[in-house]
Amino acid sequence: MRFANGKHTPRDRFSPTLGQLGSLEVRLARTAGEVRKAQNIRYRVFYEEMAAIPDINVLATRRDMDSYDPFCDHMLVLDHEAPPKAFRRRKPQVVGTYRLLRQEIADMNGGFYTAGEFDIQPMLDAHTNLRFLELGRSCVLKPYRNKRTVELLWHGVWSYVLMHGIDVMIGCASLEGTDPERLATPLSFLHHNCMTPDEWRVKALPERYTSMNRMPKEAVDARAALHALPPLIKGYLRLGAFVGDGAVVDHQFNTTDVLMVLPVSGISSRYINYYGADASRHAS
Numbered sequence: 001m002r003f004a005n006g007k008h009t010p011r012d013r014f015s016p017t018l019g020q021l022g023s024l025e026v027r028l029a030r031t032a033g034e035v036r037k038a039q040n041i042r043y044r045v046f047y048e049e050m051a052a053i054p055d056i057n058v059l060a061t062r063r064d065m066d067s068y069d070p071f072c073d074h075m076l077v078l079d080h081e082a083p084p085k086a087f088r089r090r091k092p093q094v095v096g097t098y099r100l101l102r103q104e105i106a107d108m109n110g111g112f113y114t115a116g117e118f119d120i121q122p123m124l125d126a127h128t129n130l131r132f133l134e135l136g137r138s139c140v141l142k143p144y145r146n147k148r149t150v151e152l153l154w155h156g157v158w159s160y161v162l163m164h165g166i167d168v169m170i171g172c173a174s175l176e177g178t179d180p181e182r183l184a185t186p187l188s189f190l191h192h193n194c195m196t197p198d199e200w201r202v203k204a205l206p207e208r209y210t211s212m213n214r215m216p217k218e219a220v221d222a223r224a225a226l227h228a229l230p231p232l233i234k235g236y237l238r239l240g241a242f243v244g245d246g247a248v249v250d251h252q253f254n255t256t257d258v259l260m261v262l263p264v265s266g267i268s269s270r271y272i273n274y275y276g277a278d279a280s281r282h283a284s
Contacts, residue, residue, distance in 0.1 A: 018156040019282035023081035026156035029074040038074045038097040039063035045139035052253040071109045073100040075156050096140035103132040117248040118259045123202050135171035159279040169262040173233045174255035184214035189225030192217040196242035200261045204246030212247050240266045
């Protein structure tokens, strides 16, 4: 838990491990220094690898950061056996991160990041009895982009969901590139096969709306579409997530964003059984 000014409560320094797999551990950031390390990982992936356009502050600090960071929780994957830097003793290295924002915290700090791209308020108003969690800024360093790391991240998210009694997960997920025509196959696949039912229908903001329906359903090569989808989106879909109506082109991050909506009640029983109803599979 954090105050709005970004300072940590004493409890943060004792936040528990959410899971372990070999030398990897997943847990929440405990200090402002660890949050900075998460921001540096994001910079390396989003700006150095994916060619996002930095502002002067991001460029100077080599950290991806925004006004939401101070009141979010930051999930970390740490490698306890990462090679030490030159002339330094070995210590755990942050190799992946996920940003988490609970609804009650968002309500006290101006709302969800997602609301800048998608009109989520009607969905929130229709489900006032449910607790929402926003997931965002997910990234993993290239050498660690494998099943083990992704599995541990999802285990951490599942532990967090259980810990806080979350009912629905939402968040923007990105396809690389800003030309929807070049992304016509995966966008059309999502539109025809993964659209939210009426109960969860969300549309991109009118001024940012880009149609995902770019080719007829019968013209979509499902195999090619799935191959073109990023692992994060495929992971959401396997869990049982839906996709909102319309995509948003984000020129700063060189991406085309879609909205994922994942009601916890709809998560595939296969995955609940895999991770454990009490998130015990990779418990420390």
